[in-house]
Amino acid sequence: MHLLIVEDNPLVASGIRTGLLLHGMQADIAPTAASAQAHMDARAYDACVLDLGLPDGDGMALLRRWRAAGLALPVLILTARGTLQDKIAGFEQGTDDYLTKPFDLPELALRLQALVRRASGRASDRVPLGPDCEIDLAAAAVYLRGEPVELPRREWALLAALVQAGGRVLSTAQLHDSLYGLEGDVGSNTVNVHVHHLRRKLGAEVIDTVRGQGFRLGAHCGPTAP
Incomplete structure (x- = not known):
């Protein structure tokens, strides 16, 4: 599984990538909305882990642009914004899952596996x-x-x-x-x-x-x- 992690905190991003690697998942890191778009334009990913607070824009706006352009890959929002209104807004803009910080890496890995499984039409792992x-x-x-x-x-x-x-x-x-x-x-x-x-x-x-x-x-x- 090849993932894109959109996260501007280098320690958090590195920790996520290292943890997912232990679950057999390869990941690239994009610290800004612009670099995330460049990654998406350059290669195909199985799923994306998306933070909302990015230095050059809001992750929600980035997700909205992706969905408007027809990008259908599974997206999991991973953010400190945990209100019900934030979650509703995320799903309205097209996220497939929503997880708040702090989080457990095993749960993140399982959620990503479930997203990719559903996207590929499989009923079981x-x-x-x-x-x-x-x-x-x-x-x-x-x-x-x-x-x-x-x-x-x-x-x-x-x-x-x-x-x-x-x-x-x-x-x-x-x-x-x-x-x-x-x-x-x-x-x-x-x-x-x-x-x-x-x-x-x-x-x-x-x-x-x-x-x-x-x-x-x-x-x-x-x-x-x-």
Whole structure:
């Protein structure tokens, strides 16, 4: 899952990103409304965590512009504004969820997982990857013939991104963003290496290569898998 955190407090933003990373979520940070818009224009995200008090504008106005432009990605407002009127205004402007500060990181992670799950049309966080394999997105766990399979963080993030895509093809660049965000000095072949390792551990049918386009979840994987 690749997230955008719009938060001007660097300590809060860094803490959120670190905490979400432990739940298998990669995140970029935008400290202003302008930088948030630049991020949105440059890449695709699975969800956004949006603060309202930004140095160059109000997050609510930013959300209103996004919805007016047809941007449909799930947005969770995370703010110190906790009155009923504030929450009503947030939902009226198009937020999908609203959480007030102070907050618990595990709750934030669960809410984001639920938002992305609903956006992808899945009824459960447990998704079969064929007859012998299953992934639990909420628990960040993979099982092969009933036994847990230990995956490094990058391999988990890649597999989760393909599951959340619901059968859509993700390009190498999109998967790279999901795994590394804006980190530099990452080898151009890293996505292919992670795909190779996942196929070796879980079976070649788990990930399909779409020549010239990228990768997608295997044809026999997902909610309708046997």
